[in-house]
Amino acid sequence: MQVAIASGKGGVGKSTITASLLYFLKDRYKLIAVDADAEAPNLGLLLGVEEWEEEREHIGAKVAKINTETCVRCGICYERCPYESIYIDEDGNYIVNELTCEGCNVCGLVCPVPGTITLEQARSGVIRKATTKYGFPIISAQLDVGRPESGKLVTEEKEWAKKLMDELNLEHMIVDSAAGIGCQVIASIGGADLTILIAEPTPASLSDVQRAYKVVQHFRQPAYLIINKADLNPGFTALREWAEAEGIPVIGEVPYDRAIPKSMAMLKPVVEAFPDSPASKALKEIAERIAEEILG
Template sequence: MQIAIASGKGGVGKSSVAASLIYLLKDEYSLIAVDADADAPNLDLLFGVEMWEEEKELIGAKVAKINTSTCIRCGICAERCPYDCIKIVDGNYVVNELTCEGCGVCKLVCPVEGVITLEEVRSGIVRKTTTKYGFPLISAQLDVGRPNSGKLVTEEKEWAKRIMKEKGIEHMIVDSAAGIGCQVIASLGGADVAILVAEPTPASLSDVKRVYKVVQHFREPAYLIINKADLNPSFKGLYEFAEEEGIPIIGEIPYDRAIPKSMVMLKPVVEAFPDSKASIALKEIAEVVKEEILE
């Protein structure tokens, strides 16, 4: 089974919840973890990863290059560039690689053939390790200014599937990125179940509604976890939303200072502070996940 944990909004505790559920399920089930936030991966931090066993480059992006020796300096490319990434530097037209999207407009409008070329560059890396807890972790890191974060996540999941087949691993747990962009779409695509994490605020409600629409697009069953549930007890929007959409709420986690403390220790809170309020709630949620989803 492939379980995607998503939130629609950053900062609601999605990765902390994901790390704790993975930790609580690892002894009873064979599983692989995938950190699908290529912009800002952090599952490796929560599991205390110190080194990667294997890394692969993803070559997929393109950037424009201007041959200054044959350029006639007409400036048409700079005028037509939709991303305004061509500037004059020391009398030459130069492409800013961090903002170039490789669209090819500059090459199309250049009056001199061969002056501007589109060259492939690295989008980022996909990497694998075996955590100190015994389960494999796949992560990715998008290079600065590069597109194709969705392709990185897709490559992560494909690598995870190959490992599952080779080692007979049963389940994949995917920690999605925030928002509803291409990384999240790649995370949710092919998943069997989506677990949504939200906090009791209007902003989180708005964003979890958006990501739920993506879940509906893939026709996946969804469950909801309310994190920091006691911080805003008068806010009932999440409960009303869950009732309207028929989404089961599988747990509520109270605000607990043990969670940021456990992050500093590079451990899931259920390992670092097993008797804390948050850990007790997470253990109850793990039992529901076993009964309602994995079984």
């Protein structure tokens, strides 16, 4: 199975919970992890990855380039660029800032000298593979600064993971998606068999998880909910009420626990660093439910 873990909001503990679930499930299943947050990948840190065994460049972005020899310095491209990515250097040449260029080609269309402004391919990021200290593989990606195509990076990550599943006879893929509902999240949830949503009992988290659930509904997937920091706001009942109204099973609650930030500083899942902590005990019960009711 392919299981996506999403939240719609950053900071709700998605990667922390993912690492802990992987830790518990690794002895029962042959797993592969995918860190689908290409803009800020950190799952590998919690799983003991110190170096990457293999890296692949992703070439797909396009940036404009101005030929200063044929440029007549009319300034039309400078005026028309919708992203203000063209500047004038100290020699009076018009230069494209590759970090902000979106490759829209407006500059090329308005340039009066054919062939002076061209679009060239550029690297969007890198996709990499490693073996965690727990023995299962992980695929991660790092988007280059200012580059688009984060969704395509995640799609390539998952394709690489699928090939490894076939080669290594693995059973399940656990995908730790990014925050929000952008391209990365859509690519993470698309093709999955189900999505586990992570939320905390606050109005902001409820609003964002509702948006993430709409993405899940678009792909016609079943969804489950884990409530993190469940005792943080005991008077807030709207999250559970929403889940009940939508028919989303709540597979567990994790209490607020100071052991979690301590374990993150140690670069370990909390269930390994502090196995007797309240959060670790709750996560163990959740892992058991996932194993019995979802993965089978």
